Amino acid sequence: MKVEKILPFTRNLLSKAVKNGDFVVDATVGNGYDTLFLAELVGESGRVFGFDVQEQAILATQERLKQHGFLDRVSIFHTGHEILGKMIPAEYHGRITGAVFNLGYLPKSDKSIFTRPETTLAAIEQMFSIMAPEGIIVLVIYHGFPEGAVERDALLSYCQQIDQKTAHVLKYQFINQQNNPPFIIAIEKI
Numbered sequence: 001m002k003v004e005k006i007l008p009f010t011r012n013l014l015s016k017a018v019k020n021g022d023f024v025v026d027a028t029v030g031n032g033y034d035t036l037f038l039a040e041l042v043g044e045s046g047r048v049f050g051f052d053v054q055e056q057a058i059l060a061t062q063e064r065l066k067q068h069g070f071l072d073r074v075s076i077f078h079t080g081h082e083i084l085g086k087m088i089p090a091e092y093h094g095r096i097t098g099a100v101f102n103l104g105y106l107p108k109s110d111k112s113i114f115t116r117p118e119t120t121l122a123a124i125e126q127m128f129s130i131m132a133p134e135g136i137i138v139l140v141i142y143h144g145f146p147e148g149a150v151e152r153d154a155l156l157s158y159c160q161q162i163d164q165k166t167a168h169v170l171k172y173q174f175i176n177q178q179n180n181p182p183f184i185i186a187i188e189k190i
Ligand code: SAM
Pocket: 027, 028, 029, 030, 031, 032, 033, 034, 035, 051, 052, 053, 054, 057, 079, 080, 081, 082, 102, 103, 104, 105, 106, 107, 113, 114, 115, 116, 119
């Protein structure tokens, strides 16, 4: 398959925006796969700010980072991303070059804990305001369960009305696949 799948497409976008020494955000650390990818991308002199509401996710992520020797370049907050603007120190505001929101629930875990439109939208707004110009926010949207479909609709209607003078907003989606596979919305700040 030559067309990029969702995960490689996400990582490619982030790789284009983020370079060694940069500051980035993983808004939903989950099992830490994206956090690890970002930690590698920013290198020793960069920093990743991570968020999750579940202790289990924080612990899994810390363990994964530790195994790779990357713990010291990541700050993980055990709190919702809806207060990320307050949690990320002011010195980094305006300097974040990449962010990923891998939405929905943690696989093989408590499916009653999932991202919700109000908090996700609040986080995206804060994230956008602290991004550097040309920074990219990637939203990976899981809409194969009822609440996920509600979040999808809220995000699409919010993102479609973002002023084109302030951001390039992209949707990347396989439109002939069964069972509502995840898709991407990417927001590049101008
Ligand atoms: N990026 C993760 C990875 O690489 O393994 C997968 C993330 S998983 C699809 C979604 C995560 O969002 C869950 O771990 C869940 O606890 C978390 N979550 C739900 N609501 C949240 C919120 N308000 N703020 C931050 N994380 C939240």
